[in-house]
Amino acid sequence: MIPRDALLVAAFFFAGLLRALLSFKSLLYWFFRCRRWVDERTHDYQNFRIPRFDDRGLENPLHRHAAAYVASLPSVERAPAAAVFSAANKGNEFSFVPVTGYAVGDSFRGFRLSWTVDDAGGLLLRLRRQDRASVFRPYLGHVESVAEEIHLRRREAMIFTNFGPNWKSASLFNHPATLDAVAMDAEQKARVRADLEAFLKGRDYYHRLCRVWRRSYLLHGPSGTGKSTFAAAMANFLGYDIYDLDLEAVSSAGELKALLAATRPRSMILVEHVERHIHANSGGEGMLRFTDRIGEERVVVYTLTSEGVAAELEPELTVDVRVHFPLCDFPAFKALASGYLGLEDHKMYPKVEEMFKGGATMSPAEVSELMMENRGSPNRALKSLIGALQQQRPLPPEKSIDSDSNVNRGNSAGAIKLEKDTPTAMKELKKLYSLVKTKSKKNGVMPVEVAAAAAAAGTPLDELGKEYCY
Numbered sequence: 001m002i003p004r005d006a007l008l009v010a011a012f013f014f015a016g017l018l019r020a021l022l023s024f025k026s027l028l029y030w031f032f033r034c035r036r037w038v039d040e041r042t043h044d045y046q047n048f049r050i051p052r053f054d055d056r057g058l059e060n061p062l063h064r065h066a067a068a069y070v071a072s073l074p075s076v077e078r079a080p081a082a083a084v085f086s087a088a089n090k091g092n093e094f095s096f097v098p099v100t101g102y103a104v105g106d107s108f109r110g111f112r113l114s115w116t117v118d119d120a121g122g123l124l125l126r127l128r129r130q131d132r133a134s135v136f137r138p139y140l141g142h143v144e145s146v147a148e149e150i151h152l153r154r155r156e157a158m159i160f161t162n163f164g165p166n167w168k169s170a171s172l173f174n175h176p177a178t179l180d181a182v183a184m185d186a187e188q189k190a191r192v193r194a195d196l197e198a199f200l201k202g203r204d205y206y207h208r209l210c211r212v213w214r215r216s217y218l219l220h221g222p223s224g225t226g227k228s229t230f231a232a233a234m235a236n237f238l239g240y241d242i243y244d245l246d247l248e249a250v251s252s253a254g255e256l257k258a259l260l261a262a263t264r265p266r267s268m269i270l271v272e273h274v275e276r277h278i279h280a281n282s283g284g285e286g287m288l289r290f291t292d293r294i295g296e297e298r299v300v301v302y303t304l305t306s307e308g309v310a311a312e313l314e315p316e317l318t319v320d321v322r323v324h325f326p327l328c329d330f331p332a333f334k335a336l337a338s339g340y341l342g343l344e345d346h347k348m349y350p351k352v353e354e355m356f357k358g359g360a361t362m363s364p365a366e367v368s369e370l371m372m373e374n375r376g377s378p379n380r381a382l383k384s385l386i387g388a389l390q391q392q393r394p395l396p397p398e399k400s401i402d403s404d405s406n407v408n409r410g411n412s413a414g415a416i417k418l419e420k421d422t423p424t425a426m427k428e429l430k431k432l433y434s435l436v437k438t439k440s441k442k443n444g445v446m447p448v449e450v451a452a453a454a455a456a457a458g459t460p461l462d463e464l465g466k467e468y469c470y
Contacts, residue, residue, distance in 0.1 A: 046132060048125040049118070062140070065147035066123050070115045071097050072150055075105050108142060111135045152239060152266060159242045165255040167262055173242055177233040182226065183335040183364060188323060192217075195321055196237055199299070213296040216318075220304035221325030224363030227303040230325070231270055240299065241267040247277045257293055265297040274302040328364045330356045333385075336364060340371035341378045348382040355389040362392055
C-alpha cells in the first residue's frame with residue numbers, strides 16, 4: 001500500500017505540473033526557448049564585439065552610442081535579468097541596463113538581432129551570417145542615429161541672453177513647466193502639441209517641399225495669462241535651448257544677423273513683448289523681418305500683450321501658428337483650482353461661476369497667486385477669490401441725457417448725467433417742469449440750462465425760482 005505522505009507529494013507535484021502546462025505565459029516561454037534552441041542549431045551566427053576602449057585607451061564612440069541604444073530597447077525591461085537605475089532629479093523615472101551574460105533582442109527591417117554585455121564591459125552584436133550584407137551597416141547607422149536623438153533629448157538645455165551683438169549663457173534651463181500641467185483650453189493645447197510633434201518628425205517632409213525646417217508661433221493675450229510659461233513648456237517638450245532675444249539691445253540689422261547666425265540647431269528663439277518693436281527699423285529694414293535668416297531645426301516664439309496692434313503686425317510679422325491666451329474664465333479657474341488646491345468641486349463654485357459670467361475679470365496669474373497664498377485652506381482661497389472678483393466686477397452703465405436728446409437741443413454745454421436709482425434728481429426735474437409750466441411769465445421764464453445746472457448741483461429749485469417768478 002502506498003503511504004499517505006507519498007500520495008500527497010505526488011498530488012501536489014501533478015497539480016503544479018498541470019498549472020504550469022495550462023499557464024499561457026509558461027507555454028509561450030517554453031515555445032520560444034525551444035524555437036531559439038532549434039534556431040541556434042540550424043543557422044550560422046556571427047558575433048561582432050564593440051569594445052569600450054580602443055588600443056590606446058581612448059573611449060570608443062560606437063560603444064557609447066550602442067550602450068545608449070540598447071538601454072532604450074523595450075526588451076531590456078522584459079529580459080530575464082536587468083540592472084535598474086532611478087533618475088537623480090526626477091521621481092518615478094527608471095532606466096534599465098542589460099546584465100552581463102543575458103541577451104537583449106531587437107529587430108530591424110524584419111531581421112532579428114541580439115545584444116549581450118560581456119565580462120569586460122563590451123557589447124556583442126549577434127546576427128545571422130547570411131543577413132550580414134543586408135543589415136549590418138544600415139543597422140549600425142540606425143543605432144547611431146537613435147543614440148544621437150537620445151543624447152539630445154537627455155542633454156541639459158541652456159538659456160541664452162543677448163548683450164549687444166553676442167549671446168551669453170545665463171544658466172541651465174530648468175523651468176518646471178510642462179504642456180500637461182499648463183492650464184489652458186484643452187483643444188487648443190492638443191492642437192499645439194500635435195503641431196510640435198509633427199514639426200519634430202518633419203525634417204524629410206519639409207525638405208521634400210523645399211522648405212527650411214523651422215516653425216514660428218505667436219502667443220498673444222493680456223499680461224498674466226501664461227504666455228511665458230507656455231513658451232517654457234514648449235521648450236521642455238521639444239528639448240530645445242532657449243535664446244531670449246532682446247531686440248532693444250540690438251542696434252543694427254548687422255548685429256541681428258550675427259546673433260541669429262550664432263544660434264545652434266534644436267533651439268527656440270524667444271521674442272517677448274513684440275509690440276514694442278513694431279516700428280523699430282534699421283537701415284530701412286524692419287527689425288522683425290528676420291525669419292528667413294534663421295537656420296534649420298529652430299522654433300521662433302513671439303509673445304504679444306497689446307491686442308490692439310495685431311493689425312499693425314500683419315505687414316511685418318508672419319507666423320505659422322497663433323495661440324490666444326484669454327483672461328481667466330470659469331473653466332480655466334476650475335483647472336487652476338484642481339492643480340493648486342486639489343479641488344474638483346466645491347460649494348462656492350456656483351458663486352465663482354456667477355462672478356465670472358457677470359463680467360468680473362482676472363488674469364490666470366492673479367488667480368494662481370491667490371490660491372498659492374491660501375493653499376492651506378481651500379475655503380479661504382475661494383473666499384479671497386470671490387472678494388477679488390467683486391472688486392473687479394464692472395460698474396453698471398450710467399444713464400445720461402446726451403446733447404442730441406436733451407430738452408434744450410441747442411445746449412452746447414453737453415449732457416446731464418444722472419446716477420442710476422437717484423430719486424432726488426428725478427424729483428428736482430419734476431419740480432422744474434411744474435415750475436416752468438405754472439409760474440413762467442413773459443419776462444420771468446427760467447432758462448432751462450440754468451434750471452438743469454441747478455438740478456445737477458443739487459440747488460433747490462424753489463429757491464432758485466424766486467429770482468425768475470414774480
